Amino acid sequence: MAEYTFRIFRYDPEKDETGRIQEYRFEPEPGWTVLDALNYIKWNLDGSLTYRRACRHGICGSCGMTINGKNGLACETQLKDLGTTVVTIEPLRGFPVIKDLVVDMEPFYDKLYAIKPYLITKTPPPTDKERLQSPEDRKKLDGKYECILCGCCTSSCPTYWADKNFLGPNALLKAARFLFDSRDEGFEERVNAIDDKHGIWRCHTIFNCVEACPKELNPTQAIVDLRKLMLRGRL
């Protein structure tokens, strides 16, 4: 491969007043992902570079970041697919930066807690048996349950940038995952948070979340489905 230039956002809370861009130049090996390049830097060039990583195969959701202006997982972004040898890596937007590429995800998790992210049931389940759910009903969860909480969607949402109380695409997708589950009986518990000016009605259908999601989910569709559900509930 050719020599690449990695332009990486650096910020050390104990030293820096503000963030800066640091450049690293080297020739990556064929097949390397952005995470491979970050690991190469950390393990060979600059041990102080800070980022989150764990599973490195796209399921844990730790390494969401902004790569050449677009959100994605570092571990599953092939360098050769970027179409350039200049790679700018920044922390996820819209969240406070803790250090370098590490952001504070608490505001993101707080939105999840607000929609009560767990199955709510009132009918007791059968003893020593599963609840039944038809394959058709189960299919309604496809495209909703696969979320890995990486934050790429909410961080890409201009509406969230402007309104930090907006629940954001992630929390609303999660709400849909439960509200469209045939086993769930938690409509009443969730409706106030969702049917709110900072809830489903705040979304401007900009579709950045759909572009950003590394799992190819469609939070905007989920939000639209929730709007229909709420309207039906009111009628």
Add this chain to the structure above:
Amino acid sequence: MSEYRGMFKVGECAKYYNTEDAKVVHEEPKGVDIHNVHVHDAVVVGAGLAGMFAALEIKKAGYDVACLTKVFPTRSHSGAAQGGIAAALANLEEDHVEWHFFDTVKGSDYLGDQDAIELMVKEAPRIIYEYEHMGVPFSRTPDGKIMQRYFGGHVKDFGRGKPVLRACMAADRTGHVLLHTLWEQCVKHQVRFYSEFFVLSLIIKDGKCIGVTAWDLINGGIHVFQAKAVVLATGGYGRCFSITTNSHANTADGLSLAMRAGLPLEDMEFVQFHPTGLAGSGILLSEGARGEGGYLINDLGERFMKRYAPDKMELAPRDVVSRAEWSEIEAGRGIGGQQYVYLDLRHLGAEKIKERLPQVRELAMKFAGVDPIEEPVPIQPTAHYSMGGIPTDIRCRVLADGKEKWLEGLWAAGECACVSVHGANRLGTNSLLDASVHGKRAGKDVVAYLSTNPVFEVLPEDAAEPAIKEVEWVLNSNGPERPAELRKILQENMYTLCGVFRDQEKLEKMYEIIKDLQKRYKNIHIEDRGTKFNTHLMEAIELGHLLETAEVIVASALNRTESRGAHYRTDYPKRDDDNWLKHTLAWRTEEGVKFDYKPVVITRFKPEERKY
């Protein structure tokens, strides 16, 4: 795909972060004082399936529990499991817990303790129903029950019959849905998480575990957690090897903390290697790739399995295929003489690959940059699962002598523990089951213990001393050695010298390498001297854990002069029940690793040859 460059130009983010809208966190850290002591009835270390199940069980019983985890709970490696979780539900065809019992015993190469295995397989259906009641989105059968699929080693009629539909599944994301659902339940029941807390030591006083110390990764600073009960659920140690399916976080922390507290480890020589890891990284490609008719090819373009399993060819069991691959590599027939061979799917055609193996294709494209429709995929055996661990009894209580004596106040569950239900080799889909069943059982046992009203022991004055010393040593380290380089030497040599094939010469060489690395480790330096989110500090401490644990793996492998399950000695290629039908207990001491043994619990199935 479009990009949203309009609002913030690439490269101008530095200014953007300095605006009020997205402010940089620079408040004074909370609770960095080392005298900052937290008090909880119980502390669970680790937030995978085992850890969260234990925490949930304790919390539901009304006790105050804290769950410490070095990554946010849903980042834990349980979430990476794909295929399923075993339970004889018989939703689609006849199945019995006794069959599951037999398969697990046979799979373990008769080294699993049969009392523990029987309890686990009997508990399996109930734990699956509990997961379903929690909200796990299992795939469903046409009549709405939990869907089950085939998996290697799970068969009918005590090993005599055909494969059985036993692996309960949620598409190929079973671990992911179980992990997320458990976390959701923890949120619901308000389990207190200390996320991104890195545990540094166990506090042991008068033969009793009374708490842990931990490093607050985000803010910096040592915290002390005082507890009546401590549960270790820290996961596996795949990162001892360069090629592994495991997460970067699986660095044997819990095992080495247990050793530092004077505990032995059990059966550490048994590490399972999966035959189809992506070359270079070890990321797992599903067994489906071989099941659908993929070929394994060496540098000469041969389907080399004809030399090792002429009947089953590529469909031979995992360990046989891993050994065949490694034989080719050692004979210089790896691709270009390198440590990998090819998995060739091209003859299946684009249509079949897209329809039947979409995830295999996606993984190969995303992580190796190779499209299996166009090119063969480079693969190699990859360290997958650690059967050994911290010895516990069937109530998950950690055994101070490895045999009978409980170390009061300490439990262990999941991959870091050795009950032992997997013996010398684990069956696919039994790991999620092990973590869930034993996580829950550990939680229940903690509750029973707490209900006897034990007192909080007074913390000794020096409770945090080892932790403070370790952190200060690393932060002030000034030597010439780089932790990343030492780790690389360790991992690469572990893979070749203590991997699929082992012999005395290789293992002795590896032991020398580890001893040398341990010396060099004393002279490391790190480049990040700060206290906030210092991942260089964490990596350096993790390296210490890896070096200590690898020493015990190698010594145990050297000590066991037979081949059983995942442990294959070319100089002792046969299983030797007369001398080695027993568990290894290994203590790491100043004078090297010391051994003792304990008998295997055999209740129902007498050892016989393991043939598939």
